[in-house]
Amino acid sequence: MIPIEAYLAFAAILFAIGAYGVLAKNNTIVVLMCIELMLNAANINFIAFAAYSADAIGQVFVIMTITVAAAEVAVGIAILLNAYRAKGTIEASGLKSMRW
Amino acid sequence: MFVEYTWLVPLLPMICFVAVGLIGKRTPEGGAYLAIAGAAASCVISVLVAYEFFTSAAYHDPGYVTAEIEWFKIPGGFTLHFGYYIDSLACLMMLFASFISTLIFVYSKGYMHEQGAKKRRYYAEVSLFLTGMLGLAVSSNFLEMFVFWEIMGLCSYLLIGFWSFSHPEGDDAADNAASAAKKAFLVTRLGDVCLMAGLFVVLYSFGSLDYVRVFDAAAIHAVDQDMLVLGSLLIFGGVIGKSAQFPLLDWLPDAMAGPTTVSALIHAATMVKAGVYLVARCYPLFAQASEVMLFVGIIGGVTAFFAATMALNNMNIKRVLAYSTLSQLGYMFLALGAGGYLIALGIETGDHHLIAAGAAGYVAGCLHMANHAFFKALLFLCSGSVIHAVGTEDMRKMGGLHRKMKITSVTMLIGSLSIAGFPFFSGFWSKELVLETVMHASDYGAEGYLFTILWLLAVVTAFMTAFYMFRMWFMTFSGKPGHASEHCHGESPASMTAPLAILSAFAIGFGFTILFGFDALLSIGVEGPHHQFTVGAGEAKGFEYLSDIFGSAYTYLTIALVLGAIGIAHLMYNKRSVDAGRFNGGGESFVYKALTKRWWFPQLYDQISWKLGYGVARGVDFIDRQVVDGTVNGLSNAVAGGGELIGKAQTGDVRSxxxxxxxxxxxxxxxxxxxxxxxxxxx
Missing domain, CATH: 1.20.5 (Single alpha-helices involved in coiled-coils or other helix-helix interfaces)
Structure with a gap:
């Protein structure tokens, strides 16, 4: 039986990588992918605790998160497509028009 | 049985004010008959109240009758009342004010006939004024008195500015009326602030503003004497404003911009007497300190003299009368001041003769007040009759009117003789009594010598009075017809001449009341313990006054001066054998300039209000710009700047x-x- 700490450590590492990507990458497609990484880190935590406490509700939650994430990515890609049409770029440093 | 209905006296004109204001247009003459009816009804009730008060023995013991209801309370134990307070002084005031008002309202019907729709406004305002005057006379406390005092001030302002929208003589005259109204309002306001401060001092010292509680000997004795002096002087400050005494005298000549009936009613017969009334009313307070009464006397004497000098060379018939009003008011204050000075000394030394002599001064002041109301109202109404006929106020354009306006001419002659103090006319008795009291006061106390100076001023004033009154009469009625006299269309209508006839009867006869018990009714009695003052406690001296007056050499001196002045006026302005122009150096001499420029009083006012007002305005402006605006602008700048600064944090870069x-x-x-x-x- 793999101890729960291993899952948690793995999820933490995955979350940190995702966070790094969100913070550091200029390409917004990569940023979206990194957000997925962070979401999945959270999913792993859900599964791990669900298995650990033998409670199915965690697994149910994960299925819902995956669904929502799929929808969210679809919306995100659509925004980026429109941004590209409007501005000709999808670099985060180029999309700064929503400010004072 | 009548005294209980005293409250009707001021209420009836008030009802007329509302009625004329609402339905005046639908009644004939724009509400004139309503106003006359109101004034006449007030007069009748006043007579009934006074008759009952004087004849019923029940009222003689305290010397007054009062009733009041609670008006409102101030936390701290102060209760303010609303009610009436009737004593001889209130009766006198109420009687002559309502009587003269009735006559002047009747006269107005003729005088204001051509004013069209504006008549409604005129009759409404004079009715409201009468409310103020009668209310003041019967008030039972200082606050109520102050309310009516201010109502009169308001009406004075409104009526001086009656022609400020459209003047029969053009736009300049209209502007003139507007600025005269403002001047009158603002200058008297200065006095009213003093009066209000005086009332605060009284309220603070006595814990009450009711006459019965303030004029109580024990209460006066218990109060800090310095506060009493302060309160008296502040109240007298209000009097100086209202009665146009030195140095606040300059508004009254300008107030002649109003209709002549208003000048007669408000600025000669009644409102300006309110100050005299207040001093007489506050005698128990004022007479506690001889300094206060000395001050009253000095102000009165100085005003009498200066105002008379300014009347000497004025060419405007109404202005001459205005200056003479000031001068005669000065006489009243001189009499009251001298009398009070004697009473104050008498209280200090316990000398009953001094108190009796002082009471004579009080009688002299009150008698002169009533006499002056009659003859000055008469003179103003006569001048109104002349102005009505010739359409100008400039005496140089008049002349020779005697043949065309016999009634006006004769009644005005009677008024002039009366004010000049010609023997056996009304003014003679009161003027002689005033001079006698002042002479008497000069013999006593450390400051008595000042009264010698004031007596001299008053005698010279009597000489000048006779001169300028007859100068006016000769210039108007005798000699060659002037430019404007040719347009004269004869005597004024009967509604105008009838009041003249009635008033001239009083101008001849009212002075004789002094021989038949006026002094007993109006004298102020001073009794222990701690010196209780009672109005109407004196004994009638009756015919003793004859020997008093005619036993004194000074009386013959003043009579000689008066006759001499009339003679000089005759030579200069009737026979024209003496050229009046010789005395003014062709309009270049210093005195002539000083008099035409009113001793530079207007300039002094302008300078003071300019320098002081401008300084204060600049200070206020600085505070407004720097402190008030600074706070507001600073706050908004801080918010805007802070927003700007924090806004910089919004880079728009999603990664940050x-x-x-x-x-x-x-x-x-x-x-x-x-x-x-x-x-x-x-x-």
Whole structure:
């Protein structure tokens, strides 16, 4: 039986990588992918605790998160497509028009 | 049985004010008949009240009758009342004010006939004025008195400015009326502020403003004497404003811009007497200190003299009368001041003769007040009749009117003789009594010599009075017809001449009341313990006055001066054998300039209000700009600048926002860990 700490450590590492990507990458497609990484880190935590406490509700939650994430990515890609049409770029440093 | 209905006296004109204001247009003459009816009804009730008060023995003991209802309370134990207070002084005031008002309202019907729709406004305002005057006379306390005092001030302002919208003589005259109204209002306001401060001092010292409680000997004795002097002087400040005494005298000549009936009613017969009335009313307070009464006397004497000098060379018939009003008011204050000075000394030394002599001064002041109301109203109405006929106020354009206006001419002659103090006319008796009291006062006390000077001023004033009154009469009625006299269309209508006839009867006869018990009714009696003052406690001296007056050499001196002045006026302005121009150096001499420029009083006012007002305005402007605006602008600048600064943080770069979020989460997490570490898992 793999101890729960291993899952948690793995999820933490995955979350940190995702966070790094969100913070550091200029390409917004990569940023979206990194957000997925962070979401999945959270999913792993859900599964791990669900298995650990033998409670199915965690697994149910994960299925819902995956669904929502799929929808969210679809919306995100659509925004980026429109941004590209409007501005000709999808670099985060180029999309700064929503400010004072 | 009538005294209980005293409240009707001021109420009836008030009802007329409302009625004329609402339905005046639908009644004939724009509400004239309503106003006359109201004034006449007030007059009748006044007569009934006075008759009952004077004849019923029940009222003689305290010398007054009063009734009041509670008006409102101020926390701290002050209760203010509303009611009436009738004594001889109130009766006198109420009687002559309502009587003369009735006559002047009747006269107005003729005088204001051509004013069209504006008549409604005129009759409404004079009715409201009459409310103020009668209310003031019967008030039972200082606050009520002050309310009516201010109503009169308002009406005075409104009526001086009656022609400020459209003047029969053009736009300049209209502007003139407007600025005269403002001047009158503002200058008297200065006095009213003093009066209000005086009332605060009285309220603070006595804990009440009711006459019965303030004029109580024990209460006066218990009060701090310095506060009493302060309160008296402040109240007298209000009197100086209202009665146009030195140095606030300059508004009254300008107030002649109003209709002549208004000048007669408000600025000669009644409102300006309110100041005299107030001094007479506050005698128990004023007479506690001889300094206060000395001050009253000096102000009166100085005003009498200066105002008379300014009347000497004025060419405007109404202005001459205005200056003479000032001068005669000065006489009243001189009499009251001298009498009070004697009473104050008498109280100090316990000398009953001095108190009796002082009471004579009080009688002289009151008698002169009533006499002056009659003859000055008469003179103003006569001048109104002349102005009505010739359409100008400039005496140089008049002349020779005697043949065309016999009634006006004769009645005005009677008025002039009366005010000049020609023997056996009304003014003669009161003027002689005033001079006698002042002469008497000069013999006593450390400051008595000042009264010698004031007596001299008053005698010279009597000479000048006779001169300028007859100068006016000769210039108007005798000699060659002037430019404007040719347009004269004869005598004024009967509604105008009838009041003249009635008033001239009083101008001849009212002075004789002094021989038949006026002094007993109006004298102020002073009794212990601690010197209780009672109006109407004196004994009638009756015909003793004859020997008093005619036994004194000074009387013959003044009579000679008066006759001499009339003679000089005759030579200069009737026979024209003496050229009046010789005395003014062709309009270049210093005195002539001083008199035409009213001793530079208007300039003085302008300078003071300019320098002082401008300085104050600049100070206020500085505070407004720097402090008030500074605070507001500073706040808005701080908000705008702060917003600008914080706005800079919004870069629009999504990664920097993410950094902020992550850093915040990390910080919170670290905080949680630290909490757990230090406090343990017990949360």
């Amino acid at each position: 926002y993410t950094w902020a979020v992550v850093a915040g989460v990390v910080l919170l997490f670290a905080l949680m860990l630290a909490l757990f570490y230090f406090i343990g898992g017990g949360i």
